[in-house]
Amino acid sequence: MLPTPASVAVFADAATAPMSWAEICVAYPDQWVGLVDVDKGSDAPYDVRGARVVSHGASPWEVLRALRPFREHHASVRHLFTGVIRSR
Amino acid sequence: MTAIETRVSRVHGLIMVGAVVRGPSGDVEVALALDTGSTETVINPWVIDALGYTVRDGEQITRVRSAIGDEQGYTLRVARFTALGFAHERFRVHVFDLAEGYGIDGLVGLTFLDRLNYEIRSVENLFRASPV
Numbered sequence: 001m002l003p004t005p006a007s008v009a010v011f012a013d014a015a016t017a018p019m020s021w022a023e024i025c026v027a028y029p030d031q032w033v034g035l036v037d038v039d040k041g042s043d044a045p046y047d048v049r050g051a052r053v054v055s056h057g058a059s060p061w062e063v064l065r066a067l068r069p070f071r072e073h074h075a076s077v078r079h080l081f082t083g084v085i086r087s088r
Numbered sequence: 089m090t091a092i093e094t095r096v097s098r099v100h101g102l103i104m105v106g107a108v109v110r111g112p113s114g115d116v117e118v119a120l121a122l123d124t125g126s127t128e129t130v131i132n133p134w135v136i137d138a139l140g141y142t143v144r145d146g147e148q149i150t151r152v153r154s155a156i157g158d159e160q161g162y163t164l165r166v167a168r169f170t171a172l173g174f175a176h177e178r179f180r181v182h183v184f185d186l187a188e189g190y191g192i193d194g195l196v197g198l199t200f201l202d203r204l205n206y207e208i209r210s211v212e213n214l215f216r217a218s219p220v
Contacts, residue, residue: 043095044104044213045104045105064116068138080119084100085192086190087186087195
């Protein structure tokens with residue numbers, strides 16, 4: 001089972017400036033975002049006060065792969081979806 | 089043992105749980121939907137890829153019957169699975185593609201929940217559990 005190729009944008013200068021979760025959803029609608037320096041409100045996954053975006057795109061495969069080099073240097077790394085969430 | 093309380097979040101109606109899954113490449117934080125209607129704990133294949141596993145690490149090919157027909161997945165034991173305050177080593181997950189557009193990394197199902205006595209306090213967004 002191979003992932004469907006999809007474009008992903010990766011920021012070469014490490015990350016955007018810190019943004020609130022609401023700002024991230026507006027800037028990168030209906031897609032996956034790779035985040036570092038996540039300011040967590042709690043352990044709940046979408047309880048994010050703010051973060052820096054390092055990758056974004058329609059494919060979670062590519063967004064996660066783009067996050068790989070950041071895991072070594074950033075303790076708080078997360079990937080989330082900015083669109084409507086459903087389970088089936 | 090005293091019950092452990094964990095904050096959960098409601099996102100578009102789903103109860104979302106943060107979990108940490110460990111593989112050969114390290115730990116990955118994931119966002120899972122709590123689903124007492126799912127017998128299996130399901131992880132999407134892109135998380136398995138990020139953890140450094142491949143389908144060759146799988147144990148067994150499985151089929152899941154859904155509204156759109158039979159779909160194939162496989163089971164795999166991840167090095168460690170931590171959610172809701174409880175961790176399990178070599179935990180079996182079902183690797184199955186829930187669709188990229190769903191926005192979740194998988195489901196916390198009964199293979200995890202049945203190891204706990206738990207209550208979901210929906211109004212308070214709290215999950216309270218103690219081990220069996």
